[in-house]
Amino acid sequence: MDLYTVRKKLNMGIPLTSIKLRVTDYARVSTDHIEQKRSLQNQVEHFEQYIKENPNWTYIKGYIDKGITGTSDIKRDNFMKMIEDARTNKFDLIVTKEISRFSRNTLDSIKYTRELLSYGVAVLFVNDNINTAMPDSELRLTIMASMAQDEIRRLSERVKFGMNRAIERGEILGNNMLYGYKKDKDRGVLNIVKEEAKVVQKIYELYAIEELTLSEITKILNREEIKTGQNKNWCISTISRMIENPKYKGFYCAKKTEIVDYMTKKIKYFEKDDWILYEDKTRIPPIIEEKLWERANERLIARKKAFTKRKIDKDIYKNRYLYSAKIYCSEHNTVFHRRTFRRNKKDITWVCSEYLKNGKNTCDSPNIRESELDIILKDLIVKLQIDTNDVIPILMNNYKHLEINTGMDERILELEKEIKKIQGKKDKILELNLQGSLSNLEFYDKNNGLNEKLKKLETNLNRLRLEKEKNKNLCNLTQELLNRIKQKTKSKSVWNKIISLLVDHILVTKINHDKNNIELNIFLSYKKNHKLTGEPIMKNSYELKRGYDTKGTKRYKMDYQVNYYCR
16 A cells, blocks of 8 residues: 555545555454354454445455454464565555454554554554544554553453452352363352263372372373363373362362463462362362372372472582583593492592493493592692693783773773664654654654664674673683682692682593593683694693502502693
């Protein structure tokens, strides 16, 4: 549609129905209730007839969204398809019932009508008598959309108020989808569905008495082709929620959740102690005996705690020991695990996890004695302390480079000023547009140009802020490392701290298939002040003895070839 020509005709008093246009319609209802479906059908039939009866208009098949709220447009698939089709010039005008059917969010209403106008597409809100092709439409649209948004806020508050009063009266809330029961709306009670109740009992017995896992129960139900109330396959979360539900033991339960904000739909989940919970076996006949319910839930809680602990332990393991998650098998790229050496409980050995799982046939990586690794790394630290012409200047240069910061703060300040200036320009052109001094088309062109500049500036600003934070963390690490290196103490805690800071990871390789000949490639947590060549910055050889001077044991040599690299 040529917006300029259409506006000119409208200003001359020519009605919209007398202008040749390709016209479509949009209809939406927010629930799947029968009444709403009828309303939707009526909307569709009415607008199709309304468009086809006009000889100047060409009907384009309309867009429908069923059972979707108007507070969010992202989930409205057909609405978003309509926007995309507008972009590709498939129609000139959209006819819809009212603003609340289009969007109940003021910002989205303005956003999408502006976007559609930029594609040359206007929107006619029939009940509100707003045609976005007219210059004064945006002000009226803003007022009406704000009223629609406030209406949904008040509706949300009324629903919340009604639910709270219903809870006070002890009314059973929820729909008719609770497996094992059918809700009698007239009497306000739950009636047991015998076939489904048998499945509920089976689930509790399998879990609490036979002590099967949720996963095992899920597989059994699906293998026996037993379906949920929605005729779907069972999943772990469904069974877990069923076991937790107090209604199955004949208890009234409410106030488990509450919607915090009607726009974002953010849900607040209350702790079990805050639930409204009491026995009501008259209106909620129990399917499960209370003792069996308690037993199942005790097991469920215990297993959840154990699972959470395993997750925490897994995360803690990474920092549990000095060499945790630092030693890797070069053959399989798998981590080494800590084991106590059986002949000497004080010595620790580190073994490839692949070897521990599947045995020597799958991994021939050598085991590493922690005591030998300590000797090698302490020797490295001593060398770093002595060789000040090599390592300490490298670290100091790195630190000074970060300290200088290459004018990063000044650049961030400049970008923030530029962003503020562009935001001021955007406010100014919006004001001019609302006053009528700037046409919508001129506003869109200028606003889109400013948005592109703003996006680039914000991207650069975020990149600089992240880089500054990263440099700050690296700077702190480097300074701490320097302070540790310069300390003249031999305490174990200090040695361990230095090693932890200095060593990023270690790759273990067996040389020439000889279990006594080991290569360690040790990668250090700092960078050299020149281009990386891939060559080690330092090489050392170590000959360490194992075994004991006692009867029945042999002393033998372990040869280590150690290469140090910058990470």
